[in-house]
Amino acid sequence: MSEDKTLTKIPHFDGHYDHWSELMENLLRDKGLWSLVEEGVTEPAAGVELTTVQKKSLDDLKTKDHQVKHYLFQAIDRVVFEQILDRKTSKIIWESLKKKFGGNERVKRSLLQTLRRDFEVLVMKNEETIDDYFKRMMIVSNKMRSNGEEMSDSKIVEKILRTLTE
Structure with a gap:
């Protein structure tokens, strides 16, 4: 000690x-x-x-x-x-x-719903770098995982590839 x-x-x-x-x-x-x-x-x-x-x-x-x-x-x-x-x-x-x-289960479910929405509407901004977009994506997906969401790496990669700008 x-x-x-x-x-x-x-x-x-x-x-x-x-x-x-x-x-x-x-x-x-x-x-x-x-x-x-x-x-x-x-x-x-x-x-x-x-x-x-x-x-x-x-x-x-x-x-x-x-x-x-x-x-x-x-x-x-x-x-x-x-x-x-x-x-x-x-x-x-x-x-x-x-x-x-500490939150009870209702609070956690509500937070998870908000995070799911954030994940779904996430798209890369025109002026954003791939690294910055990847960081934003990982922040949301890691919060989802820490609140009990089953989030596979392939789902995250697919979302990133689908939402990249030209």
């Missing part, structure tokens, strides 16, 4: 929750902090007296939770940050991101 914080590259959340969450989970597991996202930090009930050891343990957990929150806040932009209403613990933040961006 690396303690050098200067070398930690925090994955930026770009709207693709599944990919980002796996990268972020790996980072937090590497840092030994993933349990805070899974289990969270539980405050003792009101009126419960803690021993010195319990207080120290709770303070350590809170410090680590702040570290996880720091990583999460570094990964998201201001717009996403403002959509998270409750930012008390890293577990609450993670669950909020998961609920908002």
